[in-house]
Amino acid sequence: MAAHRYWRFANIVPAGGGALEITELQLLDGTTRVDTPATLTTSLPPTSGGVESLRDGSVGSAVTWRVTKGLSIDFAFGAAAEVNNFRMGSGASPSTFVGTLALQWSDDGVNYTTLRQGDTYVWPGPFAWTRNVVNATRVRSYGAVMSQNGDVALSVPMPPLMEPGDLLVAFTVSTVNPPVGPAGWSLLSTVGPVGSVNNYLSMWSKVATEADRNGAYNGTNNTNGQVLALASGIGTPSLESSLGAFDNLNVRTKDLPVITASGDGRLGLGAGYWTLAFISGTTDMAVSPIPPWLKLFAAQAQLRMGVAALPGMKPGDATVGTWSTTATGTGGGWAVLSAIFASSAAIESTPFPVRGMPVAYLPPAQPNPAQIDMGRARSISPGKFRRLFAETIVGQGNGRVRGFTLDYVNPLNKPYPCRVRLVREADGQQVRETWSNANGAYDFQFVDELQSYTVVAYYLAHGKRAVVTDGLTLANGKVELMP
CATH class of the missing domain: 2.60.40 (Immunoglobulin-like)
Structure with a gap:
């Protein structure tokens, strides 16, 4: 520098x-x-x-x-x-x-x-020093694709907020071993085969350049995948260690291999892939425990793949976690990978923590990344940029605001799915947006617990367009702490 x-x-x-x-x-x-x-x-x-x-x-x-x-x-x-x-x-x-x-x-x-x-800072206590700010490795952004069944040429768009110098990490599934990746990508590790079709879960890396902003990971013989942009305060992060495991026991859960961090500011990643020849019903993927694991992406329907992050690792911390699936059928098996990344010039001292999610800020889980423009980082609209900035950088914390949107239908209040926005009252900044589910429930997680909030629910089918609840704080119990 x-x-x-x-x-x-x-x-x-x-x-x-x-x-x-x-x-x-x-x-x-x-x-x-x-x-x-x-x-x-x-x-x-x-x-x-x-x-x-x-x-x-x-x-x-x-x-x-x-x-x-x-x-x-x-x-x-x-x-x-x-x-x-x-x-x-x-x-x-x-x-x-x-x-x-x-x-x-x-x-x-x-x-x-x-x-x-863009970093947010944790109060270290009264009249005290903050800890070191530069050596943390974090997930800046990520992109993903949904399932592409069969041996297809996979194209995973680049993460929307990546910057040149970030380490791009791709998790992919392939039906050949050794797997074949695109030019410029290095194979870090691979594990398998699993299932009757002998699938392999692999991890790749590449240092991002300016040309990657509008690019993609273009692989062969892949069925699904994800690309993450890892950033660091000093230099480009690098893989410190990784372990893989697999079996074909048709069980519903699989423990991640355990790796122990050797220094402060490390970032752990855990990936799981469940293969099944014949599926009964849909597939869902979950990682446990949450927290400390932060689920970035998990499978739906035929995808059967998930990636989670374990930020803020320090010496002796281990990648202890379990991937599970609700899939039922025959011919199943698991492939799982654990990895630890660190800054290439990490300073071995106490790391700088980010409010609520130490030494990392992460995009919120997205229900269907296939529907989101994960590339074109320099051509997104100002409105979309403001939304991405608010959701991925502003307002991170250890707080939680949740509730229900209900509509009175004589003689009862019934669930009413609708758009819900969370507004920070100090400056009017919208920090989150979601849709309440079929039960009317909404849940804004990992928000700044020290702020006061207003929740605005838009009842679009009514003449009364919005319902507002304001003055939500930790002191009055309307802002909760994450477990």
Whole structure:
């Protein structure tokens, strides 16, 4: 990473949406502090405290701003400085701590480029240091295709939010061994054969380039697949270890192979494939336990494949999990893979955690990725971009808002499936959207538990178009904590 003379923190949003209180803000190169020679200024004067208190090495002296709109915290060096990390000191309250910000650089002090933005920050406790921010490996985005029965040329679209330098990881099913992948992709591991058709579950990787934005994984002899974009604070992530297992016992569950993480900030991935020659009814796939596993994609109908992530692994953590299926029939078997990824330049220190989902932010599970434009990341509409940004970056946490949409049909309230939106009251940002199911139930998971929310349900078949429930908070029990 090139060195630059000017660095700043901008787009600062407190966790509670109001005042900001921090005690320390230091720039680092890896784990080495580098900000002390720089001149420190702010675009807005603090409401209380002195700016120099932000780098006096003590988390006991707070600096506050009543409003943060237009606030930037600027470091001007006499010569170009390498910065790829930072750490902060918290104040007294989680609501006044940093919710999100952008780290930016400039060579002329006028035109700035964003190095890092979109992470959300966990309050480490009163007057305490955050942990290391750079060495976490995370899933930035993912794409998938539904089942393509038979030996077909599989085409899996690229994840919509991938960036050049991400590690692209593909899980595919093939009827040949060794499997054949497209040019530029490296085979990481394969396991099988399972079932009467001798299927193999394989894992591939490729470092993303600009040309991949509008591309796809184009394989042969594949029946289904998924591509994930793995990102890291330092460098391109790489496979640390993987294990596979398979059997043809026609059982409904299969334990993932156990791999133990050797350092902080690791990301575990677990993939399961269930093959069945003759299916009775539909197939559903589930991974357990949730949490800590976060199910990215799971099978429906004929697909019979699932991938889940285990973020924030630290030394000694293990990939303990079980894939299961509701499929019934004959000729079944399991192929499962466990893998651990880490930054290629990971710093062996405590990782920076993201609110509610440590050291990773993940797109919410999507019910049918085949119906979503998973490519064309640079040509999506502004409205779709805002939705993707809200769902995958903004508002992550350990909270949960759930309820029912009901319609009065004399003499009872009956379930009413409809569109439901979750709005953050601090700034009016829509952070989630879903449809309530046939029972009228909706469930917004892993939202910021420190926020206050409004739920808007749209009763489209009625003259009364919307039903609003506001003031939902953790304090009044309307925002719950994830189990």
